[in-house]
Amino acid sequence: xxxxxxxxxxxxxxxxxxxxxVISIPIVKPWxxxxxxxxxxxxxxxxxxxxxxxxxxxxxxxYRTDSIVEMDPQLAVLFRRALEKDVKVVxxxxxxxxxxxAQRVIEPIAEEMGAVYGVHWINLGYKxxxxxxxxxxxxxxxxxxxxxxxxxxxxxxxxxxxxxxxxTQFDLIVCLTNVTPSPAQSxxxxxxxxxxxxxxxGTTAMCLPEEMPYYSSGHYIGLLGGLRGAAxxxxxxxxxxxxxxxxxxQSAAHFLVIILIILGNLGYFFxxxxxxxx
Amino acid sequence: MKNTxxxxxxxxxxxxxxxxxxxxxxxxxxxxxxxxxxVSGAVVCAFGLVNLTSVHMKTIKRKGEDWDLSIVLLVIxxxxxxxxxxxxxxxxxxxxxxxxxxxxLGATFYALLxxxxxxxxxxxxxxxxxxxxxxxxPAMIVLFGRAPLGEYxxxxxxxxxxxxxxxxxxxxxxxxxxxxxxxxxxxAIRVLLGFDRPYATGGE
Amino acid sequence: MFAEGMIVDFLLVVTMIIAVYYxxxxxxxxxxxxxxxPGLEAIDEAVGRATETDRMVxxxxxxxxLGDPQTLASLGVLSDVARTTARYDANLxxxxxxxxxxxxxxxxxxxxxxxxxxxxxxxxxHIRWFSDHYYGxxxxxxxxxxxxxxxxxxxxxxxxxxxxxxxxxGAQVGAIQIGGTASSTQIPFFVAACDYALIGEEIFAAxxxxxxxxxxxxxxxxxxxxxxxxxxxxxxGAILATFGTADWLDKLLSY
Numbered sequence: 001x002x003x004x005x006x007x008x009x010x011x012x013x014x015x016x017x018x019x020x021x022v023i024s025i026p027i028v029k030p031w032x033x034x035x036x037x038x039x040x041x042x043x044x045x046x047x048x049x050x051x052x053x054x055x056x057x058x059x060x061x062x063y064r065t066d067s068i069v070e071m072d073p074q075l076a077v078l079f080r081r082a083l084e085k086d087v088k089v090v091x092x093x094x095x096x097x098x099x100x101x102a103q104r105v106i107e108p109i110a111e112e113m114g115a116v117y118g119v120h121w122i123n124l125g126y127k128x129x130x131x132x133x134x135x136x137x138x139x140x141x142x143x144x145x146x147x148x149x150x151x152x153x154x155x156x157x158x159x160x161x162x163x164x165x166x167x168t169q170f171d172l173i174v175c176l177t178n179v180t181p182s183p184a185q186s187x188x189x190x191x192x193x194x195x196x197x198x199x200x201x202g203t204t205a206m207c208l209p210e211e212m213p214y215y216s217s218g219h220y221i222g223l224l225g226g227l228r229g230a231a232x233x234x235x236x237x238x239x240x241x242x243x244x245x246x247x248x249x250q251s252a253a254h255f256l257v258i259i260l261i262i263l264g265n266l267g268y269f270f271x272x273x274x275x276x277x278x
Numbered sequence: 279m280k281n282t283x284x285x286x287x288x289x290x291x292x293x294x295x296x297x298x299x300x301x302x303x304x305x306x307x308x309x310x311x312x313x314x315x316x317v318s319g320a321v322v323c324a325f326g327l328v329n330l331t332s333v334h335m336k337t338i339k340r341k342g343e344d345w346d347l348s349i350v351l352l353v354i355x356x357x358x359x360x361x362x363x364x365x366x367x368x369x370x371x372x373x374x375x376x377x378x379x380x381x382x383l384g385a386t387f388y389a390l391l392x393x394x395x396x397x398x399x400x401x402x403x404x405x406x407x408x409x410x411x412x413x414x415x416p417a418m419i420v421l422f423g424r425a426p427l428g429e430y431x432x433x434x435x436x437x438x439x440x441x442x443x444x445x446x447x448x449x450x451x452x453x454x455x456x457x458x459x460x461x462x463x464x465x466a467i468r469v470l471l472g473f474d475r476p477y478a479t480g481g482e
Numbered sequence: 483m484f485a486e487g488m489i490v491d492f493l494l495v496v497t498m499i500i501a502v503y504y505x506x507x508x509x510x511x512x513x514x515x516x517x518x519x520p521g522l523e524a525i526d527e528a529v530g531r532a533t534e535t536d537r538m539v540x541x542x543x544x545x546x547x548l549g550d551p552q553t554l555a556s557l558g559v560l561s562d563v564a565r566t567t568a569r570y571d572a573n574l575x576x577x578x579x580x581x582x583x584x585x586x587x588x589x590x591x592x593x594x595x596x597x598x599x600x601x602x603x604x605x606x607x608h609i610r611w612f613s614d615h616y617y618g619x620x621x622x623x624x625x626x627x628x629x630x631x632x633x634x635x636x637x638x639x640x641x642x643x644x645x646x647x648x649x650x651x652g653a654q655v656g657a658i659q660i661g662g663t664a665s666s667t668q669i670p671f672f673v674a675a676c677d678y679a680l681i682g683e684e685i686f687a688a689x690x691x692x693x694x695x696x697x698x699x700x701x702x703x704x705x706x707x708x709x710x711x712x713x714x715x716x717x718x719g720a721i722l723a724t725f726g727t728a729d730w731l732d733k734l735l736s737y
Contacts, residue, residue, distance in 0.1 A: 012397035012654060019396050033426040036436055065384025066617075066643070097384075100367060100376050125367065128319070132312030135305075151368040180642060180665060205424075206643060210666050212448045213455065228424055251427035253392065258421050260400040261414070268404045300492040302485030322547075322582065326614045329581035333611070387617045391643055394650040401653060402674045413673070451666055454682045458664040460708045461683035464701050465551035467502050473697045474554055 002274055007267035015260065022256045026248035033248055040215055041232035044222025047172060047200045048078065053086035055171040056160070060187065061091055061098035062129070062177035067204050071176050072105050073230035073243035074202040078174060079106045081237050083113045083120060088160050090170070092145070093126035094183045099150055100126075118149075118158035125150030129183050134190035137167035168195045176202040184211065188219055202229065285472055292470050330355070416442050489737045501704045509696030514703050516691045521660050521678035522559075525566055525692075528634035528658045532572040537633035539567055541576045542623065542648060544639020544663065545616060548583065551686065552664050556639040557590055558689025558698070563636060564594030568603060577626065578611050579619045620644040627651040634658045637676075638685055641668045649675035662688065 051057065059078070063071045082089050091106065093099025103123055115121055124145050127133060136144035141164050142155050155161040167173075173191065175184040184201045192199040198221050203211050205226030215223040224233055227250060230243035291311055298308035334348035342348075361372050405411045422428030423439025468474040484492060532539045541563055546553040560576065567574040576587050587609045595604040612622035624647055627635065635652035637645065637660070645661065645668040652659045653675060661672030662680025672679045680688055683705065690698035715735075722728035 010400075012400070015396045015400060016393045019393060031427075033430050035426045036429055038440065065381045066388035068381060068385050069388070097380070100373070101381070103368075104373070104377055104381070128316060130312060130316050132309045132316065135309055135312075152366055180640075180667070206667050209443075209447055209451050210455070212443065213452045216444065216448050247426050251425040253396075254421050254425035255427060257396060257399045258418060260396060261403045261418065264400045264403065265405055265414075268406070296495070300484060300488045300495075302488070325582055326580065330614060333581065384617065387621070388643065390647060394646050397654070398646060398650050398671075398675050401650075454664075454666045454669065456712055457683040457709065458666065460705050460712070461555075461664060461686040462551040463498065464502065464705050464708070465554055465686065467499055468697075468701055469554075471499070471502060471506075473502075473506065473701070 002271065004267045004271040004274065007263065008271055019253065019256060022252045023249045026252050027245075030245060031248045031251075033251060035228075035231050035235055035244070035247055037232045037236060038225075038229070040223040040225060041229050041236065043215075044200050044202070044224050044229075045233060045236040047198065047222040048081055048085075048087075051082075051085060051087045051171060054088065056088040056090060056164070056169070057082060057172045057174055058167065058170040059089055059091045059102070060094050060173065060175040060177070060183055061102035062094040062175055062179055062183040063101065063204075064095060064097040064179065065101055067178040068101055069246075070204045070227045070230065071178060071202065072101070073227070073241045074224050074233065075102060075105050075176055076109060077230065077233050077237055077239050077241055077243075078176075078202070079121075080109050080113070080239050083109070083115050088119075089121040090160065090164075091121070091123045093124070093150075094129040094175075094177075095179050096126060096128075098126060099123055103150065118153075118160055120160070122158055122160050123150040124148075124155075124161075129186060131186065131190055134167075134186060138191060138195060139166070141166050141169075167191055168197055170197060173197055173199045174202070175199060178204045178207055180207075180210075182207070182211065184220070185214065188214060192219065281475060285475060288469060289472075327355070327359075416446075487736055490735055498704060498708065501707060502701060505700035505703050506697045509700040509703075514699050516687055516699060516702060519680065519684055519688060519691050521662060521680045521684070522688055522691055524658070524660055524678045525563055525636070528636065528660060529563070529566045529570050529572050531658055532567070532633035533570045535633045536573075537631060538573040538575050539563065540623075540627065540630075540632040540635045540652075540657075541574060542635065542637040542639070543576065543578065543587070544637070544641050545579050545619070546640035547580060548586065550640050552638075552640040555685045555689050557586075559636075559638050559685075559692060560587070561590050561594050562689075562692040564591045564608075565598050568595045568598035568600040571600075571603070574608050575626075575630075575632070576609050577619070577623050578609055579616070580614055581611050584609050584611050616642070616644075620647060623648060624651045627655060627657075631655040632657050634660070637661045637663075637672070638680070638688065639663065641665055643668070646671040646675055 059075070061075070079089060089106075091099070091102050093102060106121065106123070109115075110117065110121055125148070127145055133144055142161070145155060147155055149155060149158065149161070155164075164170075168191075173187060175187055177183050182203075184199065184203070188199055191197050199219070200222035201211055201215070201220045202224035203226070205228065208223075208225035208229075211220065211223060214220050224230060227243050227246055230241070231247045234241045234244050295308045295311055298304055331352060334352055337343070337348045338345050358372075358375065361369070361375075365372055367373070403414055403417065405414050419435055420439050420442055422432060422435040423442075429436040465474065529539055541560055543556040543560065544550075544552060548554070564574055566572075574591065576591065578584055578587050588606060591608050592601075592604045595601055610626075613619045627648065628651060632652070632655070635648065635657045637648055641648075641663050642665070645663065645665075649659055649661055649671060659676040660678045660680075661676035662685040663669060663672060664682050664685055666682070669679075669681050673681065686705065687702045690702045719728055719731055722731055
């Protein structure tokens with residue numbers, strides 16, 4: 001068997017070991033590569049910066065434990081920036097794990113920044129998303145949320161939610177999602193288009209192509225895409241987080257994939273050539 | 279009757295929702311039916327739990343394969359369920375168990391994808407045909423352009439990547455979404471007209 | 483009479499219902515040809531390989547329930563795959579995610595075996611259920627692929643990020659792979675990693691292509707008419723928008 005043929009049939013576990021090493025190096029010793037900001041992240045940043053003190057935003061936690069690496073940094077920076085601007089945050093878990101994954105991100109930040117639960121922020125817990133629920137949010141928001149927040153407390157006993165009767169009272173909806181069907185598209189259809197409540201979206205790199213058409217058409221006013229989007233947003237806000245730190249590792253992984261594609265193709269062409277000459 | 283009754287329920291429900299939506303009459307009726315579908319979804323979850331219990335209890339009774347793990351599964355499932363119902367999701371122990379188990383397990387599972395992408399890239403991204411080359415070139419450009427190292431070494435990749443993501447990728451995605459939506463719409467019409475009866479046995 | 487902005491939607495839906503009904507009636511006498519779908523023609527090859535090597539055909543219908551159009555399409559294809567495995571005496575295993583759907587899949591496979599005159603060859607072991615939880619199911623299926631080394635893996639339905647995992651695991655054990663989904667984020671993975679791929683609405687055409695049932699073929703015809711209409715509107719809108727005169731079309735479509 002020639003070298004090229006051997007190369008074609010390498011045990012894939014070698015690639016897994018190489019990937020582990022390649023990703024570990026920049027994590028242990030960061031390279032500090034510059035990151036260019038994309039227009040979608042800029043638009044997302046502008047949407048948040050346009051908010052005024054005491055505005056209230058509705059953050060939809062539509063992701064699960066599998067995508068925490070990409071989505072947690074987006075939520076962390078968004079929440080921190082909102083608190084810095086004295087913007088109030090109401091969080092809703094649209095999917096089963098959403099409320100709990102969001103809680104573990106925002107609770108420590110709230111404690112650190114002295115934000116009071118029920119005054120500056122609140123977590124409404126998990127209420128499964130559906131068109132009926134979204135319509136109900138427009139007609140009677142407290143009833144849609146079953147009148148309670150995540151811990152079972154009454155919504156009318158908290159300052160932040162006492163006067164909210166309809167979802168249209170929110171100044172901005174931010175949907176962080178990685179599930180199919182996308183909650184962002186349901187919110188767009190049921191709330192944003194009929195009631196003109198602006199919507200900004202954060203999603204993973206895998207789901208970014210699916211959400212891009214809605215950003216291109218102007219339906220979403222901002223879009224964060226994956227870890228790269230989170231890193232760009234961290235740079236724009238000046239809030240250092242795990243996304244910037246992870247970008248060097250992402251670069252290393254991308255280059256490994258490129259090298260493997262080139263090697264694989266070289267092996268394919270040269271072994272084909274050898275077979276022809278035989 | 280086993281096949282006819284579900285069909286009647288399907289047609290009546292669909293017609294009510296369509297009339298309420300298109301003619302704006304009694305919107306609360308359509309919402310109520312939508313709520314019932316949410317409730318029935320929750321019942322299916324409970325049904326899933328009953329099934330899970332039934333299957334694993336059978337395994338335990340006949341000491342089938344991994345019957346000891348079935349005991350562990352049932353203890354954890356019901357233990358966590360009862361803890362959540364009694365203490366609520368904000369309870370410290372409940373949160374700790376979630377953060378210590380579900381979160382790292384979920385993230386680990388997603389991380390497997392990175393390894394599979396690496397081996398798939400080596401094995402499958404070969405320029406075997408004209409179509410494969412057309413697929414490979416933009417893929418390489420986007421791989422370079424989305425990585426800060428690639429943009430740093432070759433800045434033009436960043437611009438090209440932006441163009442690819444904004445124009446051809448969006449156009450293709452729109453076409454796929456339109457096609458899939460039309461397919462789903464036709465499937466729904468087929469169920470409405472009775473040509474597809476998935477609720478009947480055999481899916482026929 | 484109509485709710486705001488619903489007239490055009492209503493007319494479109496009614497038109498499609500009439501079109502489906504008309505084409506189904508027409509299909510009883512007229513034949514429409516569906517173009518060749520290489521992925522489906524490879525099913526015979528996939529099952530043949532399983533018979534020769536005495537390894538199984540693994541069928542994955544995705545994570546959608548019976549309300550998911552992709553699952554309905556998958557059931558149609560499964561029926562044909564089961565008939566082929568019955569015909570060639572290959573071992574078929576269907577890995578199902580939801581326990582309450584096991585009887586549905588059992589019925590589909592059983593009916594296919596009966597139709598091939600191989601009723602005795604069917605056993606409930608053809609259908610395997612591992613876990614209702616997404617991760618548990620995916621990890622169990624990947625483990626089964628590595629352990630039991632199927633000759634062919636056919637994946638048709640609604641998939642999330644597990645699509646590449648199944649495809650890559652199958653490739654590593656040397657299986658022939660046919661993948662199809664309308665989940666736009668997973669299509670590229672199937673195209674890259676599988677030997678044959680069905681893209682987007684091809685999975686809806688798949689059941690029609692395999693069974694050649696008049697009502698299924700008729701639905702594909704209506705789908706294509708719908709696509710022509712949408713394409714026409716897109717082109718018209720693009721031309722009008724270029725000249726800045728698209729407002730009337732926008733207004734017309736929002737009635």
